[in-house]
Amino acid sequence: MPDSLNLDQHTSQRYDAELEGVRSRLLEMGGLVEEQCRKALKALVKDNVELAREVAESDYRVNEMEVEISARCTDILALRQPAASDLRVVVSVIRMTADLERIGDEAEKIARHALLLSERRDAASFRGDPKHLGKQAIAQLRGALDAFARMDVRAAIETAAQDPEIDQEFESVTRLLISHMMEHPASVKSLLRVNWCARALERIGDHAVNLCEEVVFQVKGSDVRHLSLSEIRQRYL
Amino acid sequence: MQESDNMNQVTTAASAGVPREAKGLDIRNHADVSAYKTTGNPMVTNPKMSARGVNVFYGEKHAIMDVSLDIGENEVIAMIGPSGCGKSTFLRCLNRMNDIIPICRVQGNIMLDGEDIYHSRQDTVLLRARVGMVFQKPNPFPKSIYENVAYGPRIHGLAHGKVEMDEIVESSLRRASLWDEVKDVLDKPGTGLSGGQQQRLCIARAIAVSPEVILMDEPCSALDPIATARIEELIDELKERFTIAIVTHSMQQAARVSQRTAYFHLGKLIEVGQTKQIFTNPQHELTENYITGRFG
Numbered sequence: 001m002p003d004s005l006n007l008d009q010h011t012s013q014r015y016d017a018e019l020e021g022v023r024s025r026l027l028e029m030g031g032l033v034e035e036q037c038r039k040a041l042k043a044l045v046k047d048n049v050e051l052a053r054e055v056a057e058s059d060y061r062v063n064e065m066e067v068e069i070s071a072r073c074t075d076i077l078a079l080r081q082p083a084a085s086d087l088r089v090v091v092s093v094i095r096m097t098a099d100l101e102r103i104g105d106e107a108e109k110i111a112r113h114a115l116l117l118s119e120r121r122d123a124a125s126f127r128g129d130p131k132h133l134g135k136q137a138i139a140q141l142r143g144a145l146d147a148f149a150r151m152d153v154r155a156a157i158e159t160a161a162q163d164p165e166i167d168q169e170f171e172s173v174t175r176l177l178i179s180h181m182m183e184h185p186a187s188v189k190s191l192l193r194v195n196w197c198a199r200a201l202e203r204i205g206d207h208a209v210n211l212c213e214e215v216v217f218q219v220k221g222s223d224v225r226h227l228s229l230s231e232i233r234q235r236y237l
Numbered sequence: 238m239q240e241s242d243n244m245n246q247v248t249t250a251a252s253a254g255v256p257r258e259a260k261g262l263d264i265r266n267h268a269d270v271s272a273y274k275t276t277g278n279p280m281v282t283n284p285k286m287s288a289r290g291v292n293v294f295y296g297e298k299h300a301i302m303d304v305s306l307d308i309g310e311n312e313v314i315a316m317i318g319p320s321g322c323g324k325s326t327f328l329r330c331l332n333r334m335n336d337i338i339p340i341c342r343v344q345g346n347i348m349l350d351g352e353d354i355y356h357s358r359q360d361t362v363l364l365r366a367r368v369g370m371v372f373q374k375p376n377p378f379p380k381s382i383y384e385n386v387a388y389g390p391r392i393h394g395l396a397h398g399k400v401e402m403d404e405i406v407e408s409s410l411r412r413a414s415l416w417d418e419v420k421d422v423l424d425k426p427g428t429g430l431s432g433g434q435q436q437r438l439c440i441a442r443a444i445a446v447s448p449e450v451i452l453m454d455e456p457c458s459a460l461d462p463i464a465t466a467r468i469e470e471l472i473d474e475l476k477e478r479f480t481i482a483i484v485t486h487s488m489q490q491a492a493r494v495s496q497r498t499a500y501f502h503l504g505k506l507i508e509v510g511q512t513k514q515i516f517t518n519p520q521h522e523l524t525e526n527y528i529t530g531r532f533g
């Protein structure tokens with residue numbers, strides 16, 4: 001089995017175009033979702049109401065893309081009966097759209113919390129606490145999408161390997177927010193909102209790990225979703 | 238055809254799993270062919286038939302190169318590959334159908350239940366009763382439906398009297414899922430049936446002599462999708478009693494009916510494995526290219 005995939009070179013060039021079409025559309029969806037995350041984080045940290053509203057109101061575009069890409073994949077399954085690597089790509093892209101859509105939902109969630117936090121003065125001093133966590137999660141998402149674009153198993157595994165750091169950062173943000181809560185009991189409601197945002201960012205990291213696992217599945221043909229990172233590394237690096 | 242004792246010289250194609258090494262090998266280049274080893278394990282623990290180091294020549298043309306492959310008891314094995322890859326030639330070796338082609342030479346060993354079918358004392362008529370065959374185009378005899386099925390048991394002396402023969406005809410037609418459609422017209426010519434019915438009649442004719450193995454050479458290529466689905470359903474039922482080797486150009490058919498799939502290319506057995514694995518994660522680049530419809 002090859003170490004990377006050639007999605008071209010089918011006897012039917014239209015089939016090549018259809019497969020490449022769903023892949024590039026998924027990358028577009030990834031780009032949109034990444035942008036949503038970036039804007040949501042900025043809206044949270046910088047207290048930017050306009051940006052938060054923009055993110056909250058444009059999640060429908062992500063949802064529409066999910067539906068469209070899934071439909072394209074269904075058409076390929078019905079009309080082309082893909083096999084081997086083609087089948088893996090189609091099945092996996094369907095799963096990836098679901099992960100990207102969930103990431104979009106997390107971004108929307110952060111934006112909506114940011115909007116509510118803007119209404120409260122007490123949030124100003126700690127709404128920036130998850131900034132570093134957000135940057136890490138977005139970097140991980142970008143790494144996963146890059147690995148998918150290049151069908152790069154090594155990059156996918158190395159990106160997935162960053163997840164424990166994100167989990168650790170989430171724990172520290174939570175600890176920090178709890179100490180704020182003890183110091184400022186009146187602000188617990190706002191602090192909880194910030195913690196929910198941190199939680200959403202941590203979930204974005206988890207979905208990015210799923211995307212990385214799909215890249216390994218597409219290229220190597222093995223489902224690694226429930227293997228430990230060290231097992232995956234041992235087998236494929 | 239040589240005698241059967243040289244099992245040691247046949248293992249070149251038999252070792253399992255050499256995908257990466259094989260990747261750079263251009264098997265279209267004949268110099269590379271001798272170095273090629275089959276990807277996947279061609280052996281099974283319960284072989285009904287075993288081919289070892291089989292080479293077939295049509296005159297000067299080397300049509301099958303060093304193929305070793307087991308066919309397991311009560312399994313359906315599909316043989317796929319592009320036209321001219323040798324899959325039908327290999328299938329026809331399994332009941333010595335190639336003997337009737339004067340320029341055809343077969344080397345290597347093919348065993349049925351551990352006995353060499355190319356042994357000089359092997360009775361080919363008896364062999365073909367044990368290893369039956371169904372062809373691409375339905376070819377019923379120009380006789381009645383009843384006679385089409387009764388012919389084989391009669392020449393092999395399998396029935397004593399009309400009652401027994403009636404039983405064989407009925408049970409064969411039932412097993413071929415044709416009985417209900419023809420029970421009232423058994424004296425009508427077999428050639429008057431539809432294509433799908435004719436093919437099931439040919440299957441009934443093949444199983445009437447109680448074969449152990451049934452070889453099918455593209456049995457559905459002349460049939461419409463419904464008749465094809467009926468034959469495929471039938472194959473699924475028949476595997477309870479028989480061992481089946483099927484050559485097909487339809488990859489979906491191979492995927493639907495078989496437990497193992499063997500991919501042939503230019504006379505070599507490139508890869509063999511569980512059908513699910515071959516169709517989701519083939520290990521050899523040529524297999525991948527073929528089943529995904531890429532030009533290699």
